[in-house]
Amino acid sequence: MVVGSVLVTGGTGYIGSFTALALLEADYKVVIVDNLYNSSKEVINRIELICGKRPPFYELDITDEAALDKVFTEHPDIDNVIHFAALKAVGESAEIPLEYYRVNVGGSVSLLRSMLKHNVGNIVFSSSATVYGDATRFENMIPIPEHCPIGPTNTYGRTKSTVESVITDHIDAQRMKAKKAGKSGAEWNAALLRYFNPAGSHPSGIMGENPKGVPYNLLPLLAQVAIGKREKLLVFGDDYASKDGTAIRDYIHVLDLAKGHLMALNYLREQQPGVKAWNLGTGTGSTVFDMIKAFSKVVGHELPYQVVERRQGDVLDLTANPTLANKELNWKTELTLYDACKDLWKWTENNPEGYDQDPPKAFLDA
Ligand code: NAD
Numbered sequence: 167m168v169v170g171s172v173l174v175t176g177g178t179g180y181i182g183s184f185t186a187l188a189l190l191e192a193d194y195k196v197v198i199v200d201n202l203y204n205s206s207k208e209v210i211n212r213i214e215l216i217c218g219k220r221p222p223f224y225e226l227d228i229t230d231e232a233a234l235d236k237v238f239t240e241h242p243d244i245d246n247v248i249h250f251a252a253l254k255a256v257g258e259s260a261e262i263p264l265e266y267y268r269v270n271v272g273g274s275v276s277l278l279r280s281m282l283k284h285n286v287g288n289i290v291f292s293s294s295a296t297v298y299g300d301a302t303r304f305e306n307m308i309p310i311p312e313h314c315p316i317g318p319t320n321t322y323g324r325t326k327s328t329v330e331s332v333i334t335d336h337i338d339a340q341r342m343k344a345k346k347a348g349k350s351g352a353e354w355n356a357a358l359l360r361y362f363n364p365a366g367s368h369p370s371g372i373m374g375e376n377p378k379g380v381p382y383n384l385l386p387l388l389a390q391v392a393i394g395k396r397e398k399l400l401v402f403g404d405d406y407a408s409k410d411g412t413a414i415r416d417y418i419h420v421l422d423l424a425k426g427h428l429m430a431l432n433y434l435r436e437q438q439p440g441v442k443a444w445n446l447g448t449g450t451g452s453t454v455f456d457m458i459k460a461f462s463k464v465v466g467h468e469l470p471y472q473v474v475e476r477r478q479g480d481v482l483d484l485t486a487n488p489t490l491a492n493k494e495l496n497w498k499t500e501l502t503l504y505d506a507c508k509d510l511w512k513w514t515e516n517n518p519e520g521y522d523q524d525p526p527k528a529f530l531d532a
């Protein structure tokens with residue numbers, strides 16, 4: 167039995183693909199849209215290989231409102247949207263800010279306009295821990311709760327906090343309009359999910375993170391060192407006020423993160439709360455050296471690194487306080503850092519060319 171129908175934008179990307187899989191496994195119908203700017207259509211095959219269901223896929227740009235209208239018209243049962251499609255490179259966002267605002271903010275406006283035309287009220291939005299900026303500027307805000315004032319320190323983060331405002335204003339306006347007409351407006355809801363540092367892959371070894379171009383996140387870079395595509399990891403600073411001098415992050419397994427989206431969507435549908443923000447993280451911080459140790463352990467040998475200057479814009483500590491999501495969404499992370507490293511290594515070994523190759527034979531034979 168289908169429990170509901172979800173449009174997943176950016177659904178061939180890293181987190182979107184795992185969320186699409188989690189939705190299909192929970193008996194939601196899923197329609198994926200993506201322009202494949204940073205992903206591959208092969209992910210649709212991998213989703214089908216894992217769960218036996220193949221979601222319809224539309225190659226379209228999120229800023230193309232007419233194309234979105236067509237998808238909603240062809241799938242009139244869609245009653246929810248999970249919105250991942252975006253540009254996400256922090257450094258690049260400072261170089262081409264207009265492109266980041268056009269895609270991330272403009273694309274979200276196009277999507278909301280199209281949803282409005284088709285009376286689709288529930289949206290789950292991929293926000294980011296980066297909206298908090300440097301939470302150590304306040305006392306007692308680490309681990310970071312949702313009531314920590316937001317204050318992004320980079321262009322990418324400002325596109326995310328802007329979209330949070332756009333969505334909030336839109337939902338509030340629809341609820342107000344409905345009330346004036348003597349209706350409840352309860353069908354207009356949004357979850358603003360602020361995720362910390364996603365990590366890991368599918369334990370089968372056939373689905374994982376496959377960014378186009380040079381990766382810039384710690385774990386994909388470590389994986390490249392381990393597989394021999396990169397000589398060593400550059401550690402950005404060992405003079406932070408942490409136990410070993412390197413910066414602290416909250417690494418969350420992508421399977422736990424995907425489940426968080428499912429629980430948030432269920433909450434919107436059942437509780438109809440209006441707009442709510444939740445942190446999705448583990449609540450435990452790990453340093454860069456912790457990560458090198460953890461990944462070296464699964465690979466079976468020490469991974470080479472060199473300490474260099476701090477990276478501009480990095481902060482000491484981004485660890486979540488996930489209590490609100492634990493309580494309200496009845497969700498908490500179950501997988502460990504070791505699981506994330508183990509799964510990432512399996513994905514890397516099995517798919518040295520990512521999705522530019524056939525699924526690993528070992529999986530197909532199993
Ligand atoms: P990703 O790049 O793998 O996925 C984003 C997808 O959006 C890609 O498939 C890309 O092709 C697509 N896309 C980009 N521009 C588009 C456009 N104009 N039209 C249609 N599709 C477009 O990234 P991800 O890590 O899966 O991130 C998903 C979402 O989560 C993004 O909104 C990102 O900002 C947010 N987020 C990511 C992280 C992280 O560290 N990965 C952390 C917090 C928030």
Ligand code: WQD
Nearest residue numbers: 256294296363382383384387400401402413415454477480
């Ligand atoms: C993690 C730690 C680096 C690379 C970014 C975005 C954030 C969110 C997640 C989207 C930091 C250190 C890294 C390297 C290193 N994305 N590092 N050497 O910066 O915490 O967060 O991705 O919303 O918005 O800012 O993630 O993986 O780049 O870095 O020492 O080669 O690893 O300094 O302490 P970050 P990251």
